[in-house]
Each structure stands twice: as structure tokens, then as C-alpha cells.
Amino acid sequence: MFNPLIQKLEGFVELSDADRDALHRLASVARDVPARTNLVREGEPPSDIIFITEGIGCRFKQRANGARQITAYLVPGDTCDLDIALLNRLDHTIATLSPCKVARVSATTLREITENHPAIARAMRISALIDEATLREWLVNIGCRSALERIAHLFCEFLVRLRAVGLATEDSCDLPMTQHELADTTGMTTVHVNRSLQELRRRGLIELKGKNLKVLDWPRLRSLAEFKAGYLRVDGQTMF
Amino acid sequence: MFNPLIQKLEGFVELSDADRDALHRLASVARDVPARTNLVREGEPPSDIIFITEGIGCRFKQRANGARQITAYLVPGDTCDLDIALLNRLDHTIATLSPCKVARVSATTLREITENHPAIARAMRISALIDEATLREWLVNIGCRSALERIAHLFCEFLVRLRAVGLATEDSCDLPMTQHELADTTGMTTVHVNRSLQELRRRGLIELKGKNLKVLDWPRLRSLAEFKAGYLRVDGQTMF
DNA sequence: CGCAATCTTGAGAATGCTCAAAAGTGGTGG
DNA sequence: CCACCACTTTTGAGCATTCTCAAGATTGCG
Numbered sequence: 001m002f003n004p005l006i007q008k009l010e011g012f013v014e015l016s017d018a019d020r021d022a023l024h025r026l027a028s029v030a031r032d033v034p035a036r037t038n039l040v041r042e043g044e045p046p047s048d049i050i051f052i053t054e055g056i057g058c059r060f061k062q063r064a065n066g067a068r069q070i071t072a073y074l075v076p077g078d079t080c081d082l083d084i085a086l087l088n089r090l091d092h093t094i095a096t097l098s099p100c101k102v103a104r105v106s107a108t109t110l111r112e113i114t115e116n117h118p119a120i121a122r123a124m125r126i127s128a129l130i131d132e133a134t135l136r137e138w139l140v141n142i143g144c145r146s147a148l149e150r151i152a153h154l155f156c157e158f159l160v161r162l163r164a165v166g167l168a169t170e171d172s173c174d175l176p177m178t179q180h181e182l183a184d185t186t187g188m189t190t191v192h193v194n195r196s197l198q199e200l201r202r203r204g205l206i207e208l209k210g211k212n213l214k215v216l217d218w219p220r221l222r223s224l225a226e227f228k229a230g231y232l233r234v235d236g237q238t239m240f
Numbered sequence: 241m242f243n244p245l246i247q248k249l250e251g252f253v254e255l256s257d258a259d260r261d262a263l264h265r266l267a268s269v270a271r272d273v274p275a276r277t278n279l280v281r282e283g284e285p286p287s288d289i290i291f292i293t294e295g296i297g298c299r300f301k302q303r304a305n306g307a308r309q310i311t312a313y314l315v316p317g318d319t320c321d322l323d324i325a326l327l328n329r330l331d332h333t334i335a336t337l338s339p340c341k342v343a344r345v346s347a348t349t350l351r352e353i354t355e356n357h358p359a360i361a362r363a364m365r366i367s368a369l370i371d372e373a374t375l376r377e378w379l380v381n382i383g384c385r386s387a388l389e390r391i392a393h394l395f396c397e398f399l400v401r402l403r404a405v406g407l408a409t410e411d412s413c414d415l416p417m418t419q420h421e422l423a424d425t426t427g428m429t430t431v432h433v434n435r436s437l438q439e440l441r442r443r444g445l446i447e448l449k450g451k452n453l454k455v456l457d458w459p460r461l462r463s464l465a466e467f468k469a470g471y472l473r474v475d476g477q478t479m480f
Numbered sequence: 481c482g483c484a485a486t487c488t489t490g491a492g493a494a495t496g497c498t499c500a501a502a503a504g505t506g507g508t509g510g
Numbered sequence: 511c512c513a514c515c516a517c518t519t520t521t522g523a524g525c526a527t528t529c530t531c532a533a534g535a536t537t538g539c540g
């Protein structure tokens with residue numbers, strides 16, 4: 001029985017059978033949610049804690065003029081902030097990008113679990129630190145890298161994250177987001193994302209067929225992006 | 241006896257006299273650190289928890305080509321990640337921008353304090369959530385806003401944060417960073433920061449004399465930046 | 481007072497944007 | 511099963527914002 005949450009947390013700490021059971025029970029309440037659906041909305045009081053067990057989600061903020069900035073991708077095994085209940089209002093929206101399975105758990109239930117399973121609590125704290133490090137890396141991406149480098153970096157990171165939960169082969173994975181969504185992620189326009197993708201293909205670095213991304217030349221893609229997986233804390237972070 | 245850490249945390253929770261005492265003891269070990277000094281370096285194993293009690297610091301990451309991205313400013317009352325001890329390596333450097341007073345505390349000492357003072361623990365969790373929300377807002381800033389808007393937003397945020405710890409008047413504060421550092425913060429070049437500052441002055445929005453920033457027209461600066469202070473969770477977030 | 485860092489200015493160039501339209505894709509209802 | 515429609519991807523051309531390089535002015539510190 002595949003459970004990305006368990007697979008992810010086991011990358012950080014040792015889990016007991018009881019821990020794994022608890023996580024299985026968490027994931028068992030997951031429900032199907034269609035693509036492009038808001039899960040929690042900016043400005044609302046925080047409700048439940050959310051876990052994604054299947055599909056890709058994102059966090060985003062929107063400006064009055066409609067401009068949108070995606071601030072994170074959520075892959076299976078990811079959660080929203082655990083401490084979310086400490087806030088009165090959320091500062092951003094969480095939505096699905098592809099069809100997802102989403103588990104919602106009350107803050108109380110989660111507190112019970114973390115109190116009874118310190119290993120889980122510890123792993124989730126580590127996971128939160130990684131999310132924050134990823135956010136910093138995205139800021140570096142938009143602040144310091146060229147268009148081509150940004151896309152390359154995003155793809156490197158996405159592939160490594162999916163590999164960590166067993167949802168990618170060594171060189172390829174699903175890439176459900178549209179070019180428009182990639183644009184909202186990287187602070188570029190759709191047109192320029194399209195041209196950058198073509199350039200990556202022309203250089204023989206990647207192949208994009210439908211919603212599938214295949215990395216053809218990992219060393220060169222990695223080096224173009226100046227991608228160092230350390231901040232993701234996954235095993236084999238220096239792999240390839 | 242002025243203590244920005246206490247002032248900040250009291251914005252989030254009620255503190256008892258014992259809580260305040262503990263925080264006073266924390267701040268009492270603060271030592272002087274000159275401007276432009278690294279406090280903890282990227283790639284090193286995490287050492288102590290750091291508190292800034294005076295002066296302005298920053299977090300940054302650097303690319304191989306020397307390009308630097310500042311990912312956060314630290315103002316008095318701010319700390320580095322509390323959970324830092326859970327990591328093997330830091331993903332970014334923390335440094336002073338102006339001369340600072342910095343307190344270093346071992347993870348053990350801090351754990352003792354948070355265990356004996358739940359209100360402090362809670363306030364620090366809230367503080368960490370705000371730091372993360374601020375990071376998201378910076379991503380929006382660089383990803384979605386024009387050069388002029390970015391600087392305007394940065395100034396709005398900086399002034400509100402300093403006001404929250406009593407280090408700014410209603411319309412002005414110290415601004416110790418150079419234009420080069422503002423450039424590293426906003427993903428622009430020094431030259432363009434300079435021209436944007438001139439434009440803000442030309443429009444009568446701000447006044448910059450030496451290291452002092454004075455906002456001349458808060459409503460228009462705020463509206464240009466589309467600044468909404470909600471994510472900072474300070475009292476009077478709707479002020480002006 | 482002098483040096484180094486910071487700020488300012490100018491001019492040309494490049495990266496990425498805007499607008500517009502065409503081509504391709506997928507899903508849905510008749 | 512086909513036709514249609516909406517969405518996504520692709521292409522072109524002109525343009526704006528921002529960058530690069532270079533040099534001069536100003537400031538502050540030792």
C-alpha cells in the first residue's frame with residue numbers, strides 16, 4: 001500500500017509501526033478533488049490541516065490586477081503549515097493543479113497524533129523547514145536567475161521532489177501544470193516560458209511530450225540551473 | 241528597559257512577569273557585532289539560536305557568479321529559525337547589515353525556556369509563521385511587481401516592522417542598507433535602484449537623507465506598492 | 481586630508497513584455 | 511462519432527523595462 005507521506009517522513013526519521021499506522025489512518029480520509037480547485041482561500045480563517053496524497057497542488061497569492069504568484073508546489077506527501085491554527089487569517093490560497101486526493105484533518109486530531117508520535121512531530125518540523133528553504137530557493141530563482149535558468153531550476157527541483165516520494169523515474173515525471181502556470185511560478189509571461197522551453201529542447205536538455213517531462217541531459221540541465229539539491233534534504237541529493 | 245523581543249512577542253500573546261524575565265535574561269547576553277559581519281554561514285552545521293536585539297541583519301544566499309539574493313531582513317526582536325537544530329546544514333548565511341547587538345543561545349537553553357514558558361513558545365511559533373508569510377510576500381514582490389513598486393513595497397514593510405518594535409516614528413525610520421543591498425534584495429541592479437529611488441522622490445512619496453527614510457505620502461506609497469500589512473500581524477495593520 | 485565606498489549620471493544593448501493571431505489539443509453535448 | 515468550443519501552445523513583430531559598462535560626484539571614515 002503506497003503512501004507518499006510515509007515515504008517522505010521516513011527520509012527524515014525512523015518511524016515505528018505505530019507511527020506508520022497513524023499516518024495510514026490520516027491518509028485514509030483522503031477525498032478526490034478535481035483539478036484547479038481552491039482548497040483554502042486567502043483571507044479566510046484557517047480551518048483544517050491539509051495533506052495531499054495524490055496529484056499536484058500549489059500555494060499562490062494574487063494581486064488586484066489579476067497577476068498571480070505561485071509560491072510553492074505541493075506534491076504528494078506535502079502538507080500545509082501545521083501551525084496554521086495559530087493564525088487568524090491565511091495570507092495565501094491553496095489549490096489543486098491536477099486532480100488530487102486530499103486529506104483534511106482538524107488541528108485537534110493532528111495535535112493528538114504529534115503528541116503520541118514524537119517521531120512524526122519531529123519529521124513534520126523538518127519538513128516545514130525544508131518548505132521554507134525551498135521558498136528561499138525560489139526567491140533566489142526569480143531574483144538572480146535568467147528565464148532559461150529559472151525553468152531549468154524549477155524542473156530539476158520538481159523531478160528530485162517527485163523522485164523522493166517514488167513518483168518519478170530517474171529522468172522523467174509527470175508535469176501537470178500549463179505554461180501559464182509555469183509563468184505564474186517563475187515571474188515570466190506565458191510567451192516567454194514557451195520560448196524558454198523551446199530553447200531547453202533545442203539544446204537537447206529536456207523533452208516535453210504532453211504532460212510528461214523527460215530530462216535528456218541531467219548534468220547539463222543541473223549545471224545550467226546551478227541546481228544543488230541540498231536544501232531539499234533528500235537521499236541521493238548529490239546523485240548524478 | 242527597552243527590549244524589542246518582548247515588545248514584539250507581546251503583540252501576539254499575553255506574557256507573564258516570569259515570561260518577561262526569561263526574555264530579559266535572554267537579551268542580556270547580547271554582544272556587539274560590527275556591520276557586515278557573518279553570524280552563521282551557509283553550509284555550516286547549525287550552532288546556536290540567534291536573536292537580534294539592536295541593528296539590522298539579513299539572510300542571504302549567493303550564487304557561484306557572485307550574485308547575491310537577500311531573502312529576509314532581521315530587525316530587533318527577530319530570531320533565526322528555532323528548529324534550526326533539526327538540520328545538518330544551513331542553506332543560507334545570516335549577517336549583520338548595520339552594527340548590531342546579537343544574543344546567541346544554545347538550542348538546549350532555548351528548549352528549556354520554551355518548555356517552561358508556553359506563552360513564549362507559542363509567540364515564537366507565530367513569529368516564525370509571519371517570517372514565512374513575509375518570505376512569500378517577497379516572492380510576490382519580485383515575481384509580480386515593477387521596479388518602482390518593489391522598492392515602495394519594501395519600504396512600507398520595513399517601516400511597519402520597525403514601528404511594531406518601537407524603532408520608527410509614524411512616518412520615518414533608519415534605513416541602514418546601501419543601494420547595492422537594496423538591489424540584492426529586490427532582484428535589481430544598483431543603477432536601477434538608484435533611478436527608482438529618484439523617481440519615488442520626484443513623485444513626492446519619500447525623502448531619503450543619509451540613512452534616514454521619511455515617508456511623505458503614506459497613502460500614495462502604500463497604494464503604489466499595493467501594500468497590505470495583514471501578513472505582518474501587527475497592531476494597527478490598517479493604520480493610515 | 482585622502483582613500484574607499486557609495487551614489488549618480490549617460491548611452492547603448494539585451495532581455496523579456498505586449499499585442500495579435502494561428503495552430504494544436506481535449507473534452508462535451510448533440 | 512462528430513462538431514464545436516475553450517483552453518493551451520506556438521509564432522511574429524515591435525516595444526519597454528531593466529541591464530551593462532563606464533565615468534564622475536559625493537560621502538564618510540581613518
